[in-house]
Amino acid sequence: MDVVPVPDTHRPPAGLPETALAGLGTRPFGVYVHVPFCATRCGYCDFNTYTAGELGSAASPRSWLDALRRELELGAEILGNAPQAETVFVGGGTPSMLGADGLAEVLDGVRSVFGLAPGAEVTTESNPESTSPEFFAGIRDAGYTRVSLGMQSAARHVLKVLDRVHTPGRPVDAAREARAAGFEHVNLDLIYGTPGERVEDLRASLDAVLSAGVDHVSAYALIVEDGTALARRVRRGELPAPDDDTLASYYEMIDSVLAGAGLTWYEVSNWASDEAARCRHNLGYWQGGDWWGAGPGAHSHVGGVRWWNVKHPAKYSSLLAEGQSPEADREVLTEEDQHLERIMLELRISDGLALSALDESGIKEARAAAAEGLLEVSDLDSRGRAVLTDRGRLLADAVVRRLAG
Known part of the structure; x- marks a missing residue:
């Protein structure tokens, strides 16, 4: 072959x-x-x-x-x-x-x-x-x-x-x-x-x-x-x-x-x-879990490290046949990266985002977004959770940018 x-x-x-x-x-x-x-x-x-x-x-x-x-x-x-x-x-x-x-x-x-x-x-x-x-x-x-x-x-x-x-x-x-x-x-x-x-x-x-x-x-x-x-x-x-x-x-x-x-x-x-x-x-x-992604081009994540495989199936197969890893590259997420991803991903789900994940500026923005009808906030201090409203779902990316600073 x-x-x-x-x-x-x-x-x-x-x-x-x-x-x-x-x-x-x-x-x-x-x-x-x-x-x-x-x-x-x-x-x-x-x-x-x-x-x-x-x-x-x-x-x-x-x-x-x-x-x-x-x-x-x-x-x-x-x-x-x-x-x-x-x-x-x-x-x-x-x-x-x-x-x-x-x-x-x-x-x-x-x-x-x-x-x-x-x-x-x-x-x-x-x-x-x-x-x-x-x-x-x-x-x-x-x-x-x-x-x-x-x-x-x-x-x-x-x-x-x-x-x-x-x-x-x-x-x-x-x-x-x-x-x-x-x-x-x-x-x-x-x-x-x-x-x-x-x-x-x-x-x-x-x-x-x-x-x-x-x-x-x-x-x-x-x-x-x-x-x-x-x-x-x-x-x-x-x-x-x-x-x-x-x-x-x-x-x-x-x-x-x-x-x-x-x-x-x-x-x-x-x-x-x-x-x-x-x-x-x-x-x-x-929700920030871990997974092993197997196959050509698959992405994996474990504990803040993300990597991805070579894309072509033939190269993928030949590398593994030779005892080599098919990994193409990787990145180690910084605390700032992980903070942004947590806001971006958790805010998309109906369980919402814990306000404790936000800094003072982010909590201020969450309060403002709630006043504008973009978020429902169960408690305006850091013990609450922020959930997108129906209107907020249409503007989810903009809300994430605001809360992430």
Whole structure:
């Protein structure tokens, strides 16, 4: 098999500092697995993904699975007495392209190397077109507890702009098949604000989501990322850029419809039917947890140290085959970095931010934001918590900047 040559300049990383490892196990710990394969490339996507035509003979699911196992073993060695994984999230890319057997092998690797904590949440993303009742039964038997399906829209012309290849009704059918296979927790992803999407298109998408009976919905405003096909079309004037006022009104519509159906927000872009339906893995990110990210381009974080892997699957596999780490680079977060990230992430969730995390200037800004209707503050001294109001969620980034100083 041909592989991308490994530059001689690559060096294995140093181990993690004791200060990072000291608190391991006192914070949530999860494992993220990045599957880099996709059948086609969506025009809006800037994730680290590759089609078969782009990879050729340079990499394959088999070589990736073998390398993944080696990286998980490396992770356990570096972390030492690592806690069992409380959550596992297999994302991508299109994990369902591995099939039920491939996803079972992924989870078997995590289970045998790190172990799974009792009641662990195990999620896989899936493309509706590469799933079936047999697929869902297979991954349920393998130990997966949660499925996240990429729906994006129920409108055919919106899917076409996004270069999505699934048929409009397939995500709802897939969600029902997952529930029939025994999955209590099923998520549908929406993207709103696509050029050409009308109010009636979004309403039809929401109606479809509710008809599927899922207990979790994620809804993200379309972002035109540099380097994507969508960005080139916008730059050429073929499509208009998303309009901020439209995005805000669509967000309010989504929140109203979902809340009316019993799905309440717990993070700015996520709604759940109850606490059990919340994505615990993502909450670990937002609440400052630790995770090992395995796979090409995957990011990890332990105790204030963040690192990320090389992106190309062939280079990733060849490094691990030679006994080297696939780490590309890392950063050690300063106290100021960690302070800013805590405000930015915790303020996004419905539990809010403890005012004790703010300095005197930040508390002053929190009081001012509360007076402006952007925050609800349970106690104006440092013992209280700040939670974004409905209006505050629309201006979350600006509120974060104010509180962080």
